[in-house]
Amino acid sequence: MNRMLASVNSLEEAFIALHFDVDIIDLKQPALGALGALPAHQVQAIVTHLANVRPVSATVGDLPMQADVIFNAVQEMANTGVDYIKIGFFPDQDWSAVITKLATLTSGAIQLIAVLFADQQPDLSSIEQFSKAGFTGIMLDTMDKTNGSLSKVMPLATLQHFVQTAQHHQLLCGLAGSLRADDIPALLPLQADYLGFRGALCEQQQRTAELDSAALMRIKALLV
Numbered sequence: 001m002n003r004m005l006a007s008v009n010s011l012e013e014a015f016i017a018l019h020f021d022v023d024i025i026d027l028k029q030p031a032l033g034a035l036g037a038l039p040a041h042q043v044q045a046i047v048t049h050l051a052n053v054r055p056v057s058a059t060v061g062d063l064p065m066q067a068d069v070i071f072n073a074v075q076e077m078a079n080t081g082v083d084y085i086k087i088g089f090f091p092d093q094d095w096s097a098v099i100t101k102l103a104t105l106t107s108g109a110i111q112l113i114a115v116l117f118a119d120q121q122p123d124l125s126s127i128e129q130f131s132k133a134g135f136t137g138i139m140l141d142t143m144d145k146t147n148g149s150l151s152k153v154m155p156l157a158t159l160q161h162f163v164q165t166a167q168h169h170q171l172l173c174g175l176a177g178s179l180r181a182d183d184i185p186a187l188l189p190l191q192a193d194y195l196g197f198r199g200a201l202c203e204q205q206q207r208t209a210e211l212d213s214a215a216l217m218r219i220k221a222l223l224v
């Protein structure tokens with residue numbers, strides 16, 4: 001089965017995603033950037049409605065790669081009861097201190113997903129490090145949404161390698177980044193665990209616009 005993650009920014013949008021049977025409901029504020037966060041109290045309110053109904057993920061935001069800053073943000077988000085916490089790993093910075101500090105959280109119920117940015121030459125050799133630190137998953141996204149879709153900024157062979165390596169290390173593996181309907185046929189054979197969307201689900205394909213039910217239904221129908 002091809003699973004779908006949809007990024008939503010409110011309870012109303014979360015209910016639309018649920019109505020169309022989206023597999024993972026991802027809480028995010030797209031107006032604040034690629035990994036813009038919703039405030040923890042808003043995440044908590046949405047999780048209260050969706051707990052045990054559908055897996056919910058949330059991002060901690062576009063944070064600097066400082067271990068304490070990220071650790072505190074993850075703990076705050078974990079208190080909302082969200083299933084997965086997405087953490088952006090930004091280029092040209094030292095990830096190891098952050099990964100080491102977060103490893104102290106992964107033995108409990110907290111499930112972390114590392115987000116790497118395909119348009120920023122991510123270090124894919126780090127996949128094993130995330131696995132060893134107890135992360136639950138890893139995904140690719142894009143930072144600059146004007147660069148085109150994931151399939152345009154990273155060769156298909158590299159995407160295939162990413163998926164295979166992540167799955168080899170027992171990491172839940174997701175692909176996202178300005179994905180449009182046209183990208184789906186080439187990505188499905190890679191057998192990632194899910195494909196993630198925001199822009200393609202919105203009015204006029206603008207990720208900061210409102211969710212468009214018809215667009216969501218069209219994308220969902222392609223993930224058979």
Ligand SMILES: O=C[C@H](O)COP(=O)(O)O
Pocket residue numbers: 005007026028141142145176177178179196197198199200207
């Ligand atoms: O986590 C997935 C992202 O929200 C995808 O957003 P996008 O399709 O606008 O790049």
